[in-house]
Amino acid sequence: MLKGKKIVIGVTGSIAAYKAAILVRLLVKQCAEVQVVMTPSSREFITPLTLSTLSGRPVLCDFFNSGSGEWHSHVELGLWADAMIIAPATAATIGKMAGGIADNLLVTTYLSMKAPVFVAPAMDLDMFAHPSTQHNLQVLRSYGNHIIEPAAGELASHLCGKGRMEEPENIVAALKDFFLAANSLAGKRILITAGPTYEKIDPVRFIGNYSSGKMGFALAAECAARGADVTLVAGPVSLKTPHAAIKRVDVESAEEMYKAATEAFPSCDAAILCAAVADYRPATRADKKIKRTGEGMTIELEANKDIAAALGRQKSAEQRLVGFALETNDGETNAREKLAKKNLDFIVLNSLADKGAGFAYDTNKVSIISNEGVTEYPLKSKLEVARDIISHLSRLLLVAVMLLLPSAVMASGEELNAKVTLNRSKVQSADSEVFEQLQDGITQFLNERKWTVNSYEEHERIDCTFGFVVENYSPDGSFTCSLMVQATRPVYGSTYNTTTFKYEDKAITFTYQPFDRLDFNEDNLDNNLTAVLAFYAYMIIGFDMDSMGDLGGSEWLNKALNIANNAQTLGDAGWRASSSDNNRYSIIDDYMNGALEPVRKLMHKYHRFGLDVMYKNAANGRKAVGECMTMLKQAYDDRSLSYFPKLFLEYKNDELLNIYSQGSIKERMDVQKIVTTIDASLSTSWEKLADDHTNQL
């Protein structure tokens, strides 16, 4: 992810400067090119020699080299970099950055920087909490800089509190997330409405509202920064278009906004309706200025069209629609009504009851509400709020793409991100080269082969592990191996990965000689190793796709079933339908049996409506997981000899124990009953949980 990225690291005079050395080393290890720029005072804390040695480049401290007279161009650095990280950033440097006080090379480089800037503050807790520092950080946020919040802990002053520079590993993670997000909307078309509408009464007067357009423009800027093709339909505002790539359509009235939005939407992947559209307009408009008569007057109003509702009716299965709700009271109830009525995928609630939220402020405080739950955010700059909203939308669009994958035809990246290990401790052989070559060959086969015709981005590849243990080997190239294969997917919005497939295959036999080419032909399974690998590749993709959409993995699971069927004639170990042991054939045949459909369907519900929701709304997530367990029981009752309900519990048991360490005793007891009916060997772990849980409650 960071390979080849050009990063400027700015180091300032803080005791945390030593962490800059770790940061440089981590980035260089990830094959990034690093240029360090130091402030004069930072040299009191860490030497330029340390940082130049670690980065492999001379460190820049002054405007020019006093020996050679060579000029150090901050302008060139600003054009060269893909990102700048100021870590540690002292209160003094943050103040200079906010105020544009360019009295050292680091600040001039910052002012010339064209790339995104990350700031990792480090200072004493009172300095960090001081209104002046907080104000300066707020200014930097409003410039679009990313503030990496300091952690709480013991500080150099021996006081405890917030002010410790974030650990270098987490700074690198934030940078990676940023680059991942940077292209997350490439190729997507997004429509955004922003600002107020003005409904004319006569040539000099109108009905309008206080919307400044700032929130909508921040959303447009964020979408454009992530590579989307943005159409921004803007009501009358005095803001500049925030990104050169944005197509802006200026309108004045709700009627004009309706026309522009309904024309643009059919070719878009998503629309975000942030405009404060007037609900009513004068039924008639006077041609000439209405004269004052001294009497009262009545203006008859008629309803404007509801743009969001119109797009909600027009919306196709692949499109996503996001609305806003500006409320003064009963926020969530009103927002939920709008979510349903306008057929939105989610709605962003902001309330005028919250200080600093709503019209015209540079900040906003929002909650994202969908049928899956509610996520509340603290008061943030509108740019940061836009990032949160767009991250949420990106995930929905990713899921929409995944659901469509069976019909997509374009290959860009491979599907698997497989780590392969080959443990040969059980066999005696001096011939280490053959094992190394085999391991590399399998890794390459799994990762470089296209298993589907669909397009996968690098970050969408499925993480999986193939752990081989060599049980027998003879120098003629005959191998017997066991294999533990496992695949995971991220739980959206958390750092947690969940297992989607795990299976231990006890008997794989094949022959392999150094330099053998690993090849696979679906119609002619002449190589048992690649047949087995292809079988598991399709299983992993199929299970992953089942977790993304209802029965979404059928195409790939059928391929796995096809391989298992064809392998029957070969007589290789591990395939035989007639064998009493679990084997590859019986696993896939079982999973594709109609009676197991509730299990396939629960894969989707469990992951998308259970785990993905749980981190935002634990009760809703747990409710969906509980329903999934009922589905598992149904499949077990219908097909009690099926292997799969047991297999599912085998790899989800710890996760389930964790989930039901929270919630009510009844929830836990219902699930415990199902789990232990299907697999009595899990009783002990659930009884222990029951004891702990009861004590805790």
Ligand code: PMT
């Ligand atoms: O522009 P700023 O000063 O930065 O302020 C931002 C904001 C407060 C305007 C913004 O955050 C916001 O809340 N926008 C929506 C305001 C609003 O009109 O909310 P509403 O609850 O009345 O409308 C609900 C949704 O329907 C909104 O998505 C709105 O765009 C849409 N709508 C409403 C009426 C209408 N005729 N057509 C619509 O599309």
